[in-house]
Amino acid sequence: MNKEDFPMLEGDLVFFDNGATTLKPTQVVEDMDKYYSEFTSNIHRGDYDAAIETNTLYDETRNTVKEFVNARSEDKCIYTSGTTMSINMVVFSFMKSHLKKGDVVLLTKSEHASNILPWFKLKEEIGIDIKYVPLNKNYELTLTNLKKAMTSKVKVVSIAHITNVIGDIRDVEKIGELCREKNIYFCVDGAQSVPHIPVDFTKSNMDFLSFSGHKMLGPTGVGCLVVRGELFKEMDPVFLGGGMNLDFYSDGKYELHTDETKFEAGTPPIGEVIGLRSAILYLEKIGMENIHEHEKKLKDYLISKLEKMKNIKLYNTNSDSGIVSFNVDGIFAQDVSIYLNKHKIAIRAGNHCAKLLHEEIGEHNTVRVSMYLYNDFLDVDRLVDALNNKDILKEVI
Amino acid sequence: MDENLKREIILDNYQNPENKELIDDDSYLKVNQASESCIDNLDFMMKIENNNIVDVRYDGEACAISTSASSIMSRALIGKSVDEAKRILINYKNMIEDKEYDKELLGELNVYDNINKQPNRIKCALLPEEAIDKMLGGLENEK
Incomplete structure (x- = not known):
């Protein structure tokens, strides 16, 4: 929603790094x-x-x-x-x-x-x-x-x-x-x-x-x-x-x-x-309830797609916010991030400053997609399409 | 070198890295090399006998470029004298930073000769060089 208020979205950027910072209307x-x-x-x-x-x-x-x-x-x-x-x-x-x-x-x-x-x-x-x-x-x-x-x-x-x-x-x-x-x-x-x-x-x-x-x-x-x-x-x-x-x-x-x-x-x-x-x-x-509902719908949609992909390991399918953390089998999180950037998709790779969490989830680093009000289903489709690629590593090198 | 061949060598060294295993041995020099600007984090260890590098090992979490460069670098340095290793490191660093360098000294490490065109990958390619350089620097200080 309200994509037109965000000049950075005028091109073909998909911005999924909202947990780190958000775009400005x-x-x-x-x-x-x-x-x-x-x-x-x-x-x-x-x-x-x-x-x-x-x-x-x-x-x-x-x-x-x-x-x-x-x-x-x-x-x-x-x-x-x-x-x-x-x-x-x-x-x-x-x-x-x-x-x-x-x-x-x-x-x-x-x-x-x-x-x-x-x-x-x-x-x-x-x-x-x-x-x-x-x-x-x-x-x-x-x-x-x-x-x-x-x-x-x-x-x-x-x-x-x-x-x-x-x-x-x-x-x-x-x-x-x-x-x-x-x-x-x-x-x-x-x-x-x-x-x-x-x-x-x-x-x-x-x-x-x-x-x-x-x-x-x-x-x-x-x-x-x-x-x-x-x-x-x-x-x-x-x-x-x-x-x-x-x-x-x-x-x-x-x-x-x-x-x-x-x-x-x-x-x-x-x-x-x-x-x-x-x-x-x-x-x-816009209303905070509406924003939450919108993000949750996008998250559920993304999870439903990623769950079907055998090479994706998801860490938080259960949570109710617009954050999705995962890894791609055999590919370091930062390589996934660099690869997605080639497809104009901005996500975050790393420990996200939660450096004790690895003791719980057994991974130091993950790929994090974090939604906001200006994301839409087409953004999710772009991400899923990009991840549906057997040659990610070849493309990233 | 053909770009596809370079890519294959990098990929192979990422997926099947050599010397990616640490051992418990106090006779090795040791250093942790973690990037402050990204999430690469590798531990290195190196054994020197009679001024020759007899072993280089590393382990940890790092991207395709850091891991493959560590693999190729470890192979390139094992069996070299400390002075030869220093020359390789200097020339490798110069190549990564797009300065003049001696290609003949670098062998397989030449696969990274275009990495400077991807600014966010420079620090990844330099990770093993910085780690080995630190360990050799520590050796100098001991003298």
């Missing part, structure tokens, strides 16, 4: 262009017309984001550079001062590096324990396994809402409920969910929700950390500087802002925040 690029060509100004500093327009857009986007993920008015939306920075902020601006040696953080082996390495670092620094909730035979997280892992030492559950290789959609409403009952912090990596399915921060009892703009039709360099209101008050900034302080004195005393800008030292990515706003408005117009 003309509307988003034009809104950002307007900021750069018609009302460039810094935020919270000027009294001229352009500055007022910028302030309004920048500040109002927080509400746009909060409404988009159904956060409450008292919850906060901090602009970050993306999911990675958001999760690092959860760990170092909050957890570092709220956890102690021996406290357990529950993760899974299908998490992205950005939801594992910051916790490793915190383990080094203060001695927390990290435990992985076992995955089931489909490499998915079950409530039963999670419940079993929730001992009295568990203080945090930090998981992806949708994992980026298996594409399973975790039942965050039930998980959030469990966390609330047991007084466990619930941190959600929404990088692969916020762009693709409806996300409900409030109903899912989330404490922290991280996501990136560029994976949801927006620009690179901007993302969000949505924080439960009462926890926000207990966060400490890692970066200090202009735009986040009320005053400071020569004796070393200082006073900081109390709103989200406390965590946005320096000039933030203003044009990018405006682009993010535009992307959210664009997605809302």
Whole structure:
């Protein structure tokens, strides 16, 4: 749907690398262009017309984001550079001062590096324990396994809402409920969910929700950390500087802002925040339920075709998102990727930054197809036709 | 060399790579060579006796070009003196980077003489060269 809004699709490109980043519709690029060509100004500093327009857009986007993920008015939306920075902020601006040696953080082996390495670092620094909730035979997280892992030492559950290789959609409403009952912090990596399915921060009892703009039709360099209101008050900034302080004195005393800008030292990515706003408005117009349904149909169609091909090994036929991970028998994933590029099909080969997942699926690298709203059945047919070739290796060399 | 023949040699060395097996032996030099820009990841080991390369082995996960180049490179280096190996490595690197090189020294490695036309394959073809070069560099440091 809406293919005509995406200039990169005017040729014959099939773009199936949406888990990595997404294409930008003309509307988003034009809104950002307007900021750069018609009302460039810094935020919270000027009294001229352009500055007022910028302030309004920048500040109002927080509400746009909060409404988009159904956060409450008292919850906060901090602009970050993306999911990675958001999760690092959860760990170092909050957890570092709220956890102690021996406290357990529950993760899974299908998490992205950005939801594992910051916790490793915190383990080094203060001695927390990290435990992985076992995955089931489909490499998915079950409530039963999670419940079993929730001992009295568990203080945090930090998981992806949708994992980026298996594409399973975790039942965050039930998980959030469990966390609330047991007084466990619930941190959600929404990088692969916020762009693709409806996300409900409030109903899912989330404490922290991280996501990136560029994976949801927006620009690179901007993302969000949505924080439960009462926890926000207990966060400490890692970066200090202009735009986040009320005053400071020569004796070393200082006073900081109390709103989200406390965590946005320096000039933030203003044009990018405006682009993010535009992307959210664009997605809302289509409807997140519609996007999810569309992707699921495409995934089911692709799986039905690939299942008939003997040389294809599929890893996630069961999951409900638009992600399909597979390997072609006897051909290294990256060679498949290079081959498909010759057919103008963009996919991703590799471990997809989920470097612990191989312990579960027994493969370090896979080919990943990740759908989005602008993909269609013809794209899937092009991919299947290209893979239906006995001479892939010959063509790739 | 005919392009089809080159392709066949590469394909054969990818599907039936030689020396693609590591052994547990501390007398070997060892190095892991993982590309930072792609997903090739091979472990190499090499044994040198009396300044001669007597064995080169590797294993891991890598693409058709990295794997086949490691196979052909291992064959090319086994039995050579360290100095001969260094000359092969320098000339191979020059060929891959589209600089002047001595074709006569490279034998079967000449199958990669056009790889520089595929920029995303250059790093793959250089993977074994970089690994062997590191191990030889380590040898120099030990002296």
